Amino acid sequence: MTLRRFLRKYLLGILSILASIVIFLVPFAFVLLQAAKNPREAGLLEFSFPTESQFWDNLVTVIETNDYQALWAFFNSVILTVASCAVMVVLAAMVGYVLQRKRSRLNPLINFLVLAALIVPPAVVPTIWVLQGLGLFKTMPGMILIEATFGLAFCVLLFRAFVATIPKELDEAAIIDGAGPLRLFFGVVLPLLKPVIVTVIVVQAVFVFNDFQGPLYFLPGNDYPTVQLGLYNFQSQSVSQFNLLFMYILLTTIPPLVMYIFFNRQIVAGMTSGAIKG
Template sequence: MSTGLKRFVTGFFAVLLTTVVFWVPFYFVIINSFKNQAEAAEMTMALPTTFEIFNNYKEVLTTADNMLIRAFYNSTLLTVLSIIILIFVSAMAGFVMQRREGGRASSTINFLVLAGLMIPPAIVPTIWVLDSIGLFKTLAGITLIEVALHFPFSAILYKAFMSTLPREIDESAFIDGCGGVRLFFSIIFPLLKPVTSTIIILQAINIFNDFVNPLYFFPGANNATVQLTLYNFMSRFTTSWNLLFADIVLISIPPLILFIFFNKKIVAGMTAGAVKG
């Protein structure tokens, strides 16, 4: 088999696998969001006898006093605040971890950061801590939770990318009288755009789609995030599948658009620090 034919066959099966894994379930969700309640409950991929697109999506947007619209606001605000804090904290941590590699505390710090990737959060103690400092059920509290949970991965990415920046940059800046804070924010941080773009996209999608943390640490009808609105159409005895699927489609649009338009930046940022310069 020639090289060109091998590439064609590989590409064909890759596209086929992507279609089966992603687009078939997505089609299933979309087509059932167009049906009435009885037809959607049959869970088939057949076309609806009558399209209820307008009625379904209107009801989803207006249910529980426009909860979905309020949830979009909450999720967007939570995502933006978390990403802003996460970027600066992770970038500074990655800079220190990489530049002071080999020091006495380096191995301990690296272990603690890696432990953050492996050790799951303790729900009850975290709630107790947040409640004791007055941050339980607050936007500030859930923002700090999201930053803490996504910090290890982001700091490791920054550290890997930082290894591609020569130390001579730091030395030249210090010779010119540049302090540590000015060095980082004026010289180093602007050079981190590729990995910063990657972290913004990946973590924004994760935080926007987070279900568990807002459920535990940010309860309340007024605090609902987009994933928690799925409960509007589920109950113990019955589920409005057509409305549930319509809700899923609506809350999937922002992350999907973000991923489609910026997927090349994700790859570039992930591979930029793979080889040390």
């Protein structure tokens, strides 16, 4: 095989590997190294190994700062992420199923609204006014509602595309067997949506967990700190201790990274299955 043919065949893969190293692995390695250094070495911001690792000491210090605020932030972010993803999966699956199976005159309008929700940016002030009227402003249920609403349109499109790959004969067979609408959806259709459910959960979980703007506007204060708000506050308090700051950044990076490593194949399968089969 000549060099030119080799480059044509493997150039894209080589460029992808190099891009991954430069964009993802190098910054992650830099954060990991700084998190293991002492304050003086971390303050130099050099890409070098620490003379003596203080990884565990820095980790304990970050966790114990401000009466374990980091742990409370992780707990609140996990609750927010799990509840928001559960609401998104159930509602988006229902809407996507109805839009695909039940043809009506309202479908074009609903499709327009779904696409508009992806394009039009959220209005912060009116949303705060609505939450205040409902008594949900600065509360965890209100924040769950906001996060689920922001990601609903994207999830609806994924579920609708995947429902198109499910034969209608399954619906008809279930109806003949006496299944009602709820039993048909939750007992027959929803289990078949597992690939796209995994995709929605992973993608939206990473988005919600890393969201900074939403909690900043709709969940202000110190009652329910999230990971990203905690990082922002920690940065202002530890401006001269880069080792602790990078340790906090490392802690916020690990959960989304682990989810992607374990579920990357399911993400690709869920996002492409509807396009391939539909």
